[in-house]
Amino acid sequence: MDMNEHRNRRLKLIMISATFGGLLFGYDTGVINGALPFMARPDQLDLTPVTEGLVTSILLLGAAFGALLCGRLADRYGRRKMILNLSFLFFLASLGTALAPNVLLMAAFRFLLGLAVGGASAMVPAFLAEMAPHEKRGRMVTQNELMIVGGQFLAYVFNAILGVTMANTGHVWRYMLVICAVPAIMLFASMLKVPESPRWLISKGKKSEALRVLKQIREDKRAEAECREIQEAVEKDTALEKASLKDFSTPWLRRLLWIGIGVAIVNQITGVNSIMYYGTQILKESGFGTKAALIANIGNGLISVIAVIFGIWLVGKVRRRPILLIGLAGTTTALLLIAIFSIVLDGSMALPYVVLSLTVLFLAFMQGCVGPVTWLVIAEIFPQRLRGLGSGISVFFLWILNFVIGFAFPILLSSVGLSFTFFFMPETKGRTLEELEEHFRSRHDHNTPEQSVIEV
Template identity: 65%
Template structure:
């Protein structure tokens, strides 16, 4: 007790100097910008392959065929699936800040490895390592932001990471277009595209050196004095002390919950099994829209429609711009519209866009209008995807699981999301080469219809419903009360 009191007094004295140097809001803004460079790297590293593939595939470079194109692209996604699992465990054990610092180093090393890859094998290995960093960032950065933010700003702060992801993809498309247009004659042009990813990794590492550890994590390790010191940097004085008391109470409550830790045996419980089924379904719905076929292979799609390589690279900038704009609108809409109708409208829009791409690819085949029609429809697709489907998916996954199931449930759902992402990334170029653009998108249309039916039938409405109400709904769900419960959660 004496030691804890001494730590607290020391923290209060030390924080006085800090408060003179910066205001809590300014420092919190700095923390948000720095940490979301992890999201920027997530976006850039997943989007840069879009423009690099055509140059990488040339005979005098890596000489990729449709299958190896898919392998190079999807190896990052497979790595991300495992990175999301191990990243979460490392952040729980070592801390959010230390984990993000380690991820920054991995981002940097893997980016350079991809840049200087002499053959396909080395490229696949380095892309897998890059995926570990991407997956780790996809779990750790939102967790860090949620724990640093005040309750009333949590939604906005966490959503800024998603904004940085689409911004990273936009930057990738922009740099791809600039480099492709100016250095397109050079065989190594794809290496210049890839090496840029090392710059945000350096910024992230140096930036995290001035960022403190999450007060929630510090308190979970019994370091309440350190937790108060951090809180006084990012909160007003009275707010910091009151929030520390709330964190202490939460730590005590969590200690009790840990004694009831979720295991695979819990899947024998019907309500748990149903909840996990819905969570995995929502995660898969995000991917079977076919969004990443456009984000990873947009250049190949536009080339197949009739654009030249440089024109396709420039056209992809429109995809990046609409993704950022739609994401901003989507974040605003989340506070205005219920989750289920917003997701259903988004899925209807993406499915319609893909259907029209398939139809016009047949009707306008060989015409000069086709590439512009396809570009317009991909922009329409991304407007619905990034403005509706994307934000709702991640928010629902964070809301749907009660406290005791949240860690295990989220981990499993994100893993399944990345695995589906990997499957699509691997098979899309093979499908494009074997059955053509129109038939490939007709396949995604069928999956999109299935996604709409799933959301309509199974996904509960989480807006305005407390976690306790959700847990009660799932615990008491049975055939006799299904209609009554469904009515409550689908309003």
């Protein structure tokens, strides 16, 4: 095996290992979709509409704080160490939810699980962005989105299998929930073999160790050049205090934070997670039976996986902004059609199949365009010193909005996403992370904020 092939394999191992965090993120957010109907039974947790909403949404609240907290901790202690700690939290919280004897403990463990989900959603893309060469960064980071929807797809498949074959078993929902402990173990074991981010190592003064890591995944000359480039970027920040919210008072950094928050909000106002969490209930209300809805919901998961595979190819070929604009136009159209046909075909035998078809169309645009670009841009735009904090704040708003929206489809709000992306989201394709930082600095120095955003 030549050295280039060895380096490529090493890079692939890093990507697969880290994205087990995305798989856990996906399974934990998707499994509630099928578990709720069984969990709500009087002989189980006897959920009311209020407690059903609590059990579902408390994970999202935990995820918001997990993203914010883990971003800060990762800047201090390292990306790899935080992902290892998150795998342990995933494992414990998964067992806790599966064994919870009442609503109170279920809500507590779901909140802890949310902390892990939120931490993974902020940390894994940032870690991958820092490990990847710039020409592969788009595809590497969006692999995490594939693992997220792959985790949701697996959740729907296991929900359907267990829900159909064990429908009369009282504790079938516990089997659905405990499965998540398996990828948590896999995440921990695989991350033990993964090195720390060279960018984080250099930020902590460990240049020789960072160069050793870079030489494992880059050609020697390129590794040395990239090490110098990172070192120069870090030295510009040496006179500054440790990362804090007040750093974002600097105009160019404040603009980046607003872009990160805006992209996160755009992702959520499409209403995608209404389908991810309540897809089974939505299909039941449109006319499917419980078992048929569980099986049909697999189609939602499958189209998400196919769409993300297409999205991974797309981000390697096309600029970020056009992908996001096309995705938002498609999701907006699909949501409007769902609303129209739900009124026009109310009571019709065709309604369930029309809703399912349009849901599949919606997910194709969402998971193929909007989802991959969201996580990629948030991972790319912040400078090294503030990457964990900036990503954490952006993802915090993503999860908070997710929590607030719940299962409502925001048809009217989705149109806001188009205007934000067109006027404010910058293009990040084809640049190293350090080049992006220098670009944002220089654009602020020479242009007004409005001009620099539109021209990027």
